[in-house]
Amino acid sequence: MDLTNRTVVVLGGGSGIGLGIARAALANGARIVLGGRTREKLDRALESLDAKERGRCISVDITREADVVRLFESVPDVDHVVVTAAVLAYQPIREFDMEAARRTIDSKIVAALLIAKHGGARLRPGGSITFTTGVATDRPSPGGAVVGAVNGAIDCFIRGAASELAPIRVNALSPGWVDTELWDTMGTDKASRFAAMAQRLPTGRIGTPDDLGHAAVFLMTNGFTTGTVLHVDGGHRFV
Numbered sequence: 564m565d566l567t568n569r570t571v572v573v574l575g576g577g578s579g580i581g582l583g584i585a586r587a588a589l590a591n592g593a594r595i596v597l598g599g600r601t602r603e604k605l606d607r608a609l610e611s612l613d614a615k616e617r618g619r620c621i622s623v624d625i626t627r628e629a630d631v632v633r634l635f636e637s638v639p640d641v642d643h644v645v646v647t648a649a650v651l652a653y654q655p656i657r658e659f660d661m662e663a664a665r666r667t668i669d670s671k672i673v674a675a676l677l678i679a680k681h682g683g684a685r686l687r688p689g690g691s692i693t694f695t696t697g698v699a700t701d702r703p704s705p706g707g708a709v710v711g712a713v714n715g716a717i718d719c720f721i722r723g724a725a726s727e728l729a730p731i732r733v734n735a736l737s738p739g740w741v742d743t744e745l746w747d748t749m750g751t752d753k754a755s756r757f758a759a760m761a762q763r764l765p766t767g768r769i770g771t772p773d774d775l776g777h778a779a780v781f782l783m784t785n786g787f788t789t790g791t792v793l794h795v796d797g798g799h800r801f802v
């Protein structure tokens with residue numbers, strides 16, 4: 564799990580799971596670069612990590628090709644890229660707001676294509692790309708059809724990308740419910756939903772960003788793992 568002298572770019576690193584992954588990479592010796600659209604959020608996240616000279620931030624919208632090109636130009640010698648960024652539109656199918664659906668598709672699928680295209684040309688030998696899918700692929704909750712669909716597309720994409728971009732390894736993390744800022748925007752009673760889900764899960768608790776950080780470091784450092792979806796979901800898929 565040693566990332567000493569490795570540069571890890573975490574796109575979505577300003578909050579939630581991405582921040583947990585950045586923390587884990589830093590703890591294992593990496594230099595980290597946090598990417599996201601909101602500069603202040605990135606600055607706050609970096610400050611919370613106390614990364615000193617091993618951390619920096621870059622403002623980037625990963626749905627825009629020019630931004631992704633600029634990202635890889637301004638961060639030379641990238642070893643690992645982890646993508647957690649997403650804008651998730653939960654909405655019933657009969658009431659689809661197509662613009663919102665497109666933003667979700669752009670944030671997961673178009674962004675993945677851009678990162679594979681430009682990262683695939685730039686990463687150092689031994690490098691890897693890790694995307695993020697999620698339990699909605701197997702267990703879509705009501706209103707979760709678009710989110711499930713984009714996650715399912717990532718599940719498929721990583722195998723094609725792992726073949727074509729080799730020796731760069733390409734994998735995906737699939738979280739179950741993780742306590743992050745994402746849930747604060749949903750307008751539901753987070754605490755009671757989490758308590759009910761925790762009771763159902765074999766692990767007896769909801770996930771933390773640090774659970775996903777640990778798994779992401781495994782995917783970055785295990786040189787024999789590629790084209791794989793690593794489920795870190797407390798058993799959610801089968802309850």
Ligand SMILES: NC(=O)c1ccc[n+]([C@@H]2O[C@H](COP(=O)([O-])OP(=O)(O)OC[C@H]3O[C@@H](n4cnc5c(N)ncnc54)[C@H](OP(=O)(O)O)[C@@H]3O)[C@@H](O)[C@H]2O)c1
Nearest residue numbers: 575578579580599600601624625648649697740741743745
């Ligand atoms: N939390 C869960 O329970 C859960 C469960 C299953 C799967 N997941 C998956 O895990 C991933 C991370 O979720 P999270 O809970 O950590 O969410 P989060 O806290 O909302 O983090 C997402 C981050 O992505 C950034 N972002 C969004 N769009 C971007 C763009 N176009 N370009 C660059 N950065 C962008 C956001 O910052 P800005 O808005 O400032 O750009 C934000 O910091 C998502 O892919 C989600 O589908 C989460």
